[in-house]
Amino acid sequence: MHTTFPFLPSRAALLAGSAAVCALGSVEATAGGVRAGTLIENTAIATYDDGAASRTITSNTVTILVDELLDVTVTSLNSQPVLASPGEAVLTFEVTNQGNGPEAFDLIARTNLADNEFETAFTSVAIDSNGNGVYDAGVDEILAASRTTPILAADQAITVFVIVDVPGDVEDQQTSGVELIANATTGTGAPGTAFAGQGEGGGDAIAGTSTASASARGALRAGVATLSLIKSVSFQDPFGEQSAVPGTLATFTLVADVTGSGSIDDLIVVDAIPDGTTYAEGTLTLDDGPLTDASGDDAGEASNENGISVSLGSAAVGAQHTITFTVTID
Ligand SMILES: [Ca+2]
Ligand SMILES: [Ca+2]
Ligand SMILES: [Ca+2]
Numbered sequence: 001m002h003t004t005f006p007f008l009p010s011r012a013a014l015l016a017g018s019a020a021v022c023a024l025g026s027v028e029a030t031a032g033g034v035r036a037g038t039l040i041e042n043t044a045i046a047t048y049d050d051g052a053a054s055r056t057i058t059s060n061t062v063t064i065l066v067d068e069l070l071d072v073t074v075t076s077l078n079s080q081p082v083l084a085s086p087g088e089a090v091l092t093f094e095v096t097n098q099g100n101g102p103e104a105f106d107l108i109a110r111t112n113l114a115d116n117e118f119e120t121a122f123t124s125v126a127i128d129s130n131g132n133g134v135y136d137a138g139v140d141e142i143l144a145a146s147r148t149t150p151i152l153a154a155d156q157a158i159t160v161f162v163i164v165d166v167p168g169d170v171e172d173q174q175t176s177g178v179e180l181i182a183n184a185t186t187g188t189g190a191p192g193t194a195f196a197g198q199g200e201g202g203g204d205a206i207a208g209t210s211t212a213s214a215s216a217r218g219a220l221r222a223g224v225a226t227l228s229l230i231k232s233v234s235f236q237d238p239f240g241e242q243s244a245v246p247g248t249l250a251t252f253t254l255v256a257d258v259t260g261s262g263s264i265d266d267l268i269v270v271d272a273i274p275d276g277t278t279y280a281e282g283t284l285t286l287d288d289g290p291l292t293d294a295s296g297d298d299a300g301e302a303s304n305e306n307g308i309s310v311s312l313g314s315a316a317v318g319a320q321h322t323i324t325f326t327v328t329i330d
Contacts, residue, residue, distance in 0.1 A: 027040065030099075030100045030154035030155050031098055031154070031155050032069045032071055032098055032099045032100035032101075032154055032155075032208065033066075033069065033100050034066050034100060035066065035100050035101065035154060035200075036066055036067060036068030036069070036099070036100045036101030036154070036199050036200035036201055036203065036205075037065070037066065037068070037101065037199070037200040037201020037202070037203065038065075038066040038201070039063055039064070039065055039066075040063070040064040040066065041061050041062070041063045041064075042061065042062045042063075042064070043058050043059055043060070043061040043062075044058065044059040045057070045058050045059075046058075046059075065201065065202065065203045066100070066201075066203065067194075067199045067203040067204045067205065067206050068099060068100060068101035068103075068186075068198075068199030068200045068201075068203060068204070068205045068206065069099045069100050069101070069205075069206055069208040070099050070103060070184040070186055070187070070188075070195075070205055070206065070207050070208055070210075070212035071097075071098035071099045071208035071209065071210045071212065072095065072096065072097060072098055072099070072103075072105055072182050072183075072184060072210055072212060072213065072214045073095075073096045073098050073210065073214050074093055074094070074095050074096075074180055074181070074182050074214045074215055074216040075093065075094050075096075075216050076091070076092070076093055076216045076217060076218040076219075077092040077093060077094050077133075077159065078091060078092055078218050078219070081175065081219040081220055081221035082218065082219065082220045082221070083220075083221060083223040083261065083262065084120075084166045084170070084176070084220040084221065084222050084223065085166060085170075085222065085223055085224055085225075085262055086166050086167065086168040086170060086224070087165065087166060088123070088163060088164075088165060088166075089120065089163070089164050089165075089166050089220055090135045090161050090162070090163050090164075091161070091162045091164070091178050091180075091218035091220070092133070092135070092159060092160075092161055092218070093159070093160045093161075093162065093180045093216055093218065094157050094158070094159055094160070095107070095149060095152075095157065095158055095160050095180075095182045096152075096155070096156070096157040097152035097153065097154055097155065097156050097157070098155075098208070098210065099154055099184070099208060099212075100154050101154055101199060101200035101201075101205075102151045102152065102153050102154065102200055103151065103152060103184050103185065103186060104148050104149050104150060104151045104152065104184075104185045105148065105149045105152070105182040105183060105184055105185060106146060106147060106148050106182070106183045106185055107125050107143065107147040107148070107149065107160060107180060107181070107182055108147070108180070108181040108183070109122050109125055109147075109162045109164075109178060109179070109180050109181075110178070110179040110181070111164055111176075111178050113176075113177045113178075113179060113217070115177070116175070116176040116177055117174040117175050117176060118166070118167060118170045118171075118174045118175075118176050118222065119167070119176065120164035120165060120166055120167070120176055120178065120220065121164060121165040121167070122162075122164055122165075123163040123164055123165050124142045124143070124163045125142070125143045125147045125160060125161065125162055125163070125180075126140045126141060126142045126143065126160070126161045126163065127140060127141050127143065127149065127150070127158055127159070127160055127161070128140055128158065128159035128160070128161065129141045131159075133159055135161040135163065140161065148185060149182075160180065162178055162180055162218065164178060164220075166220070166222065170222040170224060171222060171224065172222055172223065172224040172225075172226070172260040172261055173221060173222060173223075173261070174221070174222045175219060175220065175221050175222070176219070176220045176222075177217050177218065177219050177220070178217070178218050178219075178220065179215050179216070179217045179218075180215060180216055180217075180218070181213065181214070181215040182213065182214055182215070183212065183213045184205075184207075184212035184213065186198050186205045186212070187205070187207070187212065188207060188211055188212040188213040189207045189211060189212065190207065190211060191207055191208060191209050191211060192206065192207065193206065193207040193211075193212075194206050194207075195207075222261075223260070223261030223262040224260050224261060224262065225258055225259070225260045225261060225262045225263055225264045225315075225316075225317055226258070226259050226260045227256060227257070227258055227259075227264055227267065227315075228256070228257045228259065229254060229255070229256050229257075229269065230254070230255045230257075231252060231253070231254050231255075231271075232252070232253045232255075233250050233251065233252050233253070234250070234251050234253070235248050235249070235250055235251075236248065236249045236251075237249075244329060245329065246329050246330060247328065247329065248328070248329045249280060249326050249327075249328055250277065250326065250327050250328075250329060251283075251324055251325070251326045252271065252324065252325055252326075252327070253322060253323070253324050254269055254271065254322070254323040254324070255320065255321070255322050256269060256312065256315075256320065256321045256322075256323070257319075257320050258315045258316065258317050258318065258319045258320075259317060259318075260317055261317060262316075262317060263314055263315060263316040263317065264314065264315050265313070265314045266313070266314075267311075267312040267313060267314070267315050268309060268310070268311050268312065269308075269309070269310045269312065269321075269323055270307060270308065270309045270310075271307050271308050271325070272307035273304050273305075273307050273308075273327055274327065276329065276330050277327035277328060277329055277330060278304055278327060278328050278330060279302060279303065279304040279307075279308075279325070279326075279327055280325075280326040280327060280328055281293055281302075283302075283324070283325050283326035284300050284301075284302040284308055284310075284323070284324070284325045285322075285323065285324045285325070286299055286300060286310055286321065286322070286323055287321055287322055288322070291310065299311050299312065300323075302325060308323070308325050310323050
């Protein structure tokens, strides 16, 4: 079978052609489409034969000024909940201009979310000035109130840090969320909402499918290390028995256990020599190893006047340390 055209023009063979050009050169596209402010010019061409000659005419040119779509996404860059202990905690987000023109975004951080098991206090929002993906205090710029990002080019993304304060009474493994909202500074609204003349290049700005606003939630999980200290005593009396009489050696055992999450720092265990007893010189031990009574030569020191002191420094969860020392009952 061959195809026949249902319509055969007799004299004028009409050819409709079109040319799309940008007044400034090639048409640049972004994730949000053709760049805002682009002029798209379009002229139609018709050619025909009037019997005497083949002729060509062109239509008037229609020029389209591309309006600016306002669209944004926010994502959390923390793949796991941020481990939080009392004090500062940092959540990391990415804000991307998904529109087709330059736009800045107002950032709002919310810490009072409905299902939070503890509540953080908002401290500040910073941008990753040195681009290393990590919050660097004193280097990364803290945004002043209104917390507006720099103007982001179409498709540009920036890393944003939300810095919060974790309360001192947080319990291990409790969770909390922080939401970061980004609103286009030109305005937000239902998709299609127009802001006349406020688009890049003099066109309108138009809220896109994101409503020119987006948010994401980051999570915190409290990691709190707790220290337990258990003290016990055993006796060896002058008769080889366990009575507590004058002359009995009383050995105290202190067991320090770190539980929960994370670690603790600057751990020091001290104990006084009880009244009615005298320190038995050279009896201080740590984890079954001897410590000298002198100060400054190892982790411990002991004397009848000042009691015992053992510096354990940092200790991670699961660490257990045992200290012993002996006194004589006077
Ligand atoms: Ca804009
Ligand atoms: Ca940084
Ligand atoms: Ca010592």
